[in-house]
Amino acid sequence: xxxxxxxxxxxxxxxxxxxxxxxxxxxxxxxxxxxxxxxxxxxxxxxxxxxxxxxxxxxxxxxxxxxxxxxxxxxxxxxxxxxxxxxxxxxxxxxxxxxxxxxxxxxxxxxxxxxxxxxxxxxxxxxxxxxxxxxxxxxxxxxxxxxxxxxxxxxxxxxxxxxxxxxxxxxxxxxxxxxxxxxxxxxxxxxxxxxxxxxxxxxxxxxxxxxxxxxxxxxxxxxxxxxxxxxxxxxxxxxxxxxxxxxxxxxxxxxxxxxxxxxxxxxxxxxxxxxxxxxxxxxxxxxxxxxxxxxxxxxxxxxxxxxxxxxxxxxxxxxxxxxxxxxxxxxxxxxxxxxxxxxxxxxxxxxxxxxxxxxxxxxxxxxxxxxxxxxxxxxxxxxxxxxxxxxxxxxxxxxxxxxxxxxxxxxxxxxxxxxxxxxxxxxxxxxxxxxxxxxxxxxxxxxxxxxxxxxxxxxxxxxxxxxxxxxxxxxxxxxxxxxxxxxxxxxxxxxxxxxxxxxxxxxxxxxxxxxxxxxxxxxxxxxxxxxxxxxxxxxxxxxxxxxxxxxxxxxxxxxxxxxxxxxxxxxxxxxxxxxxxxxxxxxxxxx
Amino acid sequence: xxxxxxxxxxxxxxxxxxxxxxxxxxxxxxxxxxxxxxxxxxxxxxxxxxxxxxxxxxxxxxxxxxxxxxxxxxxxxxxxxxxxxxxxxxxxxxxxxxxxxxxxxxxxxxxxxxxxxxxxxxxxxxxxxxxxxxxxxxxxxxxxxxxxxxxxxxxxxxxxxxxxxxxxxxxxxxxxxxxxxxxxxxxxxxxxxxxxxxxxxxxxxxxxxxxxxxxxxxxxxxxxxxxxxxxxxxxxxxxxxxxxxxxxxxxxxxxxxxxxxxxxxxxxxxxxxxxxxxxxxxxxxxxxxxxxxxxxxxxxxxxxxxxxxxxxxxxxxxxxxxxxxxxxxxxxxxxxxxxxxxxxxxxx
Numbered sequence: 024x025x026x027x028x029x030x031x032x033x034x035x036x037x038x039x040x041x042x043x044x045x046x047x048x049x050x051x052x053x054x055x056x057x058x059x060x061x062x063x064x065x066x067x068x069x070x071x072x073x074x075x076x077x078x079x080x081x082x083x084x085x086x087x088x089x090x091x092x093x094x095x096x097x098x099x100x101x102x103x104x105x106x107x108x109x110x111x112x113x114x115x116x117x118x119x120x121x122x123x124x125x126x127x128x129x130x131x132x133x134x135x136x137x138x139x140x141x142x143x144x145x146x147x148x149x150x151x152x153x154x155x156x157x158x159x160x161x162x163x164x165x166x167x168x169x170x171x172x173x174x175x176x177x178x179x180x181x182x183x184x185x186x187x188x189x190x191x192x193x194x195x196x197x198x199x200x201x202x203x204x205x206x207x208x209x210x211x212x213x214x215x216x217x218x219x220x221x222x223x224x225x226x227x228x229x230x231x232x233x234x235x236x237x238x239x240x241x242x243x244x245x246x247x248x249x250x251x252x253x254x255x256x257x258x259x260x261x262x263x264x265x266x267x268x269x270x271x272x273x274x275x276x277x278x279x280x281x282x283x284x285x286x287x288x289x290x291x292x293x294x295x296x297x298x299x300x301x302x303x304x305x306x307x308x309x310x311x312x313x314x315x316x317x318x319x320x321x322x323x324x325x326x327x328x329x330x331x332x333x334x335x336x337x338x339x340x341x342x343x344x345x346x347x348x349x350x351x352x353x354x355x356x357x358x359x360x361x362x363x364x365x366x367x368x369x370x371x372x373x374x375x376x377x378x379x380x381x382x383x384x385x386x387x388x389x390x391x392x393x394x395x396x397x398x399x400x401x402x403x404x405x406x407x408x409x410x411x412x413x414x415x416x417x418x419x420x421x422x423x424x425x426x427x428x429x430x431x432x433x434x435x436x437x438x439x440x441x442x443x444x445x446x447x448x449x450x451x452x453x454x455x456x457x458x459x460x461x462x463x464x465x466x467x468x469x470x471x472x473x474x475x476x477x478x479x480x481x482x483x484x485x486x487x488x489x490x491x492x493x494x495x496x497x498x499x500x501x502x503x504x505x506x507x508x509x510x511x512x513x514x515x516x517x518x519x520x521x522x523x524x525x526x527x528x529x530x531x532x533x534x535x536x537x538x539x540x541x542x543x544x545x546x547x548x549x550x551x552x553x554x555x556x557x558x559x560x561x562x563x564x565x566x567x568x569x570x571x572x573x574x575x576x577x578x579x580x581x582x583x584x585x586x587x588x589x590x591x592x593x594x595x596x597x598x599x600x601x602x603x604x605x606x607x608x609x610x611x612x613x614x
Numbered sequence: 615x616x617x618x619x620x621x622x623x624x625x626x627x628x629x630x631x632x633x634x635x636x637x638x639x640x641x642x643x644x645x646x647x648x649x650x651x652x653x654x655x656x657x658x659x660x661x662x663x664x665x666x667x668x669x670x671x672x673x674x675x676x677x678x679x680x681x682x683x684x685x686x687x688x689x690x691x692x693x694x695x696x697x698x699x700x701x702x703x704x705x706x707x708x709x710x711x712x713x714x715x716x717x718x719x720x721x722x723x724x725x726x727x728x729x730x731x732x733x734x735x736x737x738x739x740x741x742x743x744x745x746x747x748x749x750x751x752x753x754x755x756x757x758x759x760x761x762x763x764x765x766x767x768x769x770x771x772x773x774x775x776x777x778x779x780x781x782x783x784x785x786x787x788x789x790x791x792x793x794x795x796x797x798x799x800x801x802x803x804x805x806x807x808x809x810x811x812x813x814x815x816x817x818x819x820x821x822x823x824x825x826x827x828x829x830x831x832x833x834x835x836x837x838x839x840x841x842x843x844x845x846x847x848x849x850x851x852x853x854x855x856x857x858x859x860x861x862x863x864x865x866x867x868x869x870x871x872x873x874x875x876x877x878x879x880x881x882x883x884x885x886x887x888x889x890x891x892x893x894x895x896x897x898x899x900x901x902x903x904x905x906x907x908x909x910x911x912x913x914x915x916x917x918x919x920x921x922x923x924x925x926x927x928x929x930x931x932x933x934x935x936x937x938x939x940x941x942x943x944x945x946x947x948x949x950x951x952x953x954x955x956x957x958x959x960x961x962x
Binding site: 360516569572573576577579580581583584587613 | 648649650691692693712713714
């Protein structure tokens with residue numbers, strides 16, 4: 024169990040991913056952790072200020088107190104180190120969950136188990152962080168309270184109260200943030216220049232609400248069972264609650280912002296030796312350059328060049344990195360968003376004297392190769408399902424139950440179910456003269472029907488458990504393939520944008536006709552397979568995930584974009600491929 | 615205003631989109647680019663997203679807590695993102711309907727927006743507050759730059775961008791002046807220059823003389839610009855005609871408009887009251903390279919004028935255009951939009 028716990032925390036992209044991407048990710052992680060460390064100090068400083076505020080004194084004495092206890096105190100430095108490690112682990116867990124490959128769970132129970140494990144790790148980390156923070160900050164509070172002799176109750180009670188309060192804060196944070204829905208990954212934000220201020224405002228508002236709620240609840244509970252905490256302790260515990268919740272919010276926010284920052288994608292494939300400089304040498308170079316700039320010393324040109332070049336990440340590598348799902352998604356979205364800029368455009372068609380137009384070729388090969396693989400996978404899976412479906416027709420409707428009361432056969436009278444009467448008017452039950460015995464019989468029949476209904480409930484629960492633990496979700500594998508192919512849709516849009524723009528600027532940048540033909544063919548076949556998927560979903564009782572809609576929209580959008588741009592040139596383009604031309608013409612007319 | 619009518623084939627047949635539970639008080643609509651048929655309709659509850667899938671129309675609602683009474687919609691990023699502004703809250707929301715995400719931007723924190731115009735080429739958004747004033751901001755794919763206020767006193771009645779995205783024309787409420795805004799990048803030593811917007815008065819349309827007639831026009835109701843930036847159509851409050859002008863755009867010189875002719879209702883007006891134009895829009899037909907101006911009159915009829923000129927010089931030399939009035943009366947119109955297959959959408 025400990026081994027799996029350990030393996031669960033270590034990200035597997037340290038092993039499978041190319042060196043450049045690994046370096047970029049490690050650099051980003053270290054940056055984010057550094058910001059978090061500064062944030063920790065900031066939160067501690069603000070907390071100390073709040074603690075010292077009720078004590079009479081001048082603002083200068085408050086400032087001295089704060090600075091004394093944050094930067095110039097060995098006690099603080101030693102205590103805060105485990106907190107840094109804790110925040111680092113929290114960030115590591117979040118980044119791993121952002122980048123994890125989508126998995127296929129055939130049985131609902133497996134998926135539940137998988138999600139539960141992640142949530143359990145998150146809960147452990149948040150509670151551990153809040154526990155340690157409480158323990159650390161408690162020292163400052165107790166020092167202040169005992170010194171001012173305002174404590175109305177025993178110290179042990181106050182101790183226990185604060186510890187319990189801290190843990191409660193951590194738990195409430197977990198339950199409000201992570202319990203309702205599983206954490207899928209960082210959302211790609213549309214960054215704005217005032218984004219930090221906005222985020223801070225939002226976080227402080229939500230922390231205030233949470234802290235007040237937790238304080239009130241714990242104070243009422245405590246005063247019921249032990250004794251009245253007193254307004255001093257209440258104030259300090261509210262400060263503590265705010266500090267914990269702000270810390271946890273900001274940690275996640277910083278990691279998400281730094282991780283999702285714009286990737287330094289470049290379209291050049293040719294790399295100088297600086298690509299392989301290890302992390303520590305690069306950091307030293309950066310520090311050296313920064314120092315030289317500060318002190319106005321001359322800087323080595325190679326150092327600057329190395330730093331510049333090391334920032335670039337080849338686009339093909341980023342799009343090809345299937346292990347890191349979140350990273351690949353971000354790269355594909357940025358590619359499709361920025362491809363329209365003229366600078367990027369010049370870079371793609373930068374004709375090397377030796378190798379020809381290499382950038383475009385590599386990009387096209389990688390993206391179209393992945394698109395074709397995806398299409399083949401989908402097609403084989405669909406054909407498997409269809410062949411399976413013919414063998415076992417009963418499995419398609421497992422939830423239908425046989426009705427217990429048999430329907431009345433046609434020859435019997437439907438009222439009394441006895442006599443084989445052609446004419447219902449002769450049936451004795453139509454005689455509307457109820458006697459006591461008949462009423463009793465009818466009541467008994469109703470009671471029996473109710474009992475059967477209740478038994479139905481047991482039967483339903485049994486069916487539900489069976490579905491939960493045993494039944495195969497037929498579309499689970501399909502959903503997994505669709506989720507992991509989400510970035511492909513955006514990459515395809517980028518490629519299609521390149522083709523369309525090259526048409527407009529035909530005099531300077533040319534995409535060869537062969538390429539365009541092949542791209543059109545792949546996209547057309549992909550649209551057909553996606554259409555077949557939808558038919559499959561309607562026929563079977565499974566449900567396709569939301570990535571299907573995204574993929575469908577991106578792929579159809581690219582098809583439409585291509586067709587609307589090349590509409591007049593189709594005859595010239597597809598001179599030798601008559602069936603494809605006919606299909607495309609039909610599609611363009613339908614669109 | 616509960617139904618969206620989609621007119622096909624020169625207004626001979628129509629499809630109705632009704633959803634009584636959700637779609638009420640429609641104010642605006644936008645077709646999504648690069649799809650066969652996806653239409654976003656802004657209504658009181660939020661946004662209704664209609665899509666067609668093999669002759670079936672399905673509806674999806676996009677709602678947010680205080681985002682009610684949506685006033686303007688625009689699609690961005692080739693249809694990936696939908697920008698919407700509402701009266702209910704002081705944010706404009708960027709929706710990503712496929713990914714199920716939305717991003718909110720607090721802009722000024724006031725009582726809502728009455729207008730939003732977006733142009734994709736440089737990615738500028740012009741938004742007008744519902745009480746007074748207007749601002750610009752720039753949306754660049756991944757980043758949103760903070761906006762600059764240009765006006766803070768009057769309410770904006772109507773606005774439209776030129777197709778090339780260089781000029782924005784707008785009119786204030788109860789005013790005869792037509793304004794234009796051009797972007798001037800603040801050139802200097804700065805790497806990323808800020809963009810300055812300078813509003814200039816283009817014309818005072820209180821009294822206009824053209825094609826031999828002198829008319830008093832009065833307050834401007836709304837404006838529409840040709841997709842090739844040659845013509846501009848203006849309708850006025852309580853006036854039974856539409857004024858067509860030539861546009862003379864230039865980055866350096868001030869923008870000018872030249873009144874060309876008046877278009878009046880040429881059908882049988884048997885009613886005692888005068889017939890007024892309610893809305894006007896230039897539409898483009900994809901299969902044939904014609905642009906037409908569609909005018910919706912208060913009798914419930916649509917008038918279509920076809921323009922064939924492809925450049926300003928050609929437009930200046932040619933003076934006559936074909937015009938035909940549709941005999942079928944549909945209903946009262948609110949807004950016209952055009953879709954990818956030259957279908958038209960109007961509201962009831």
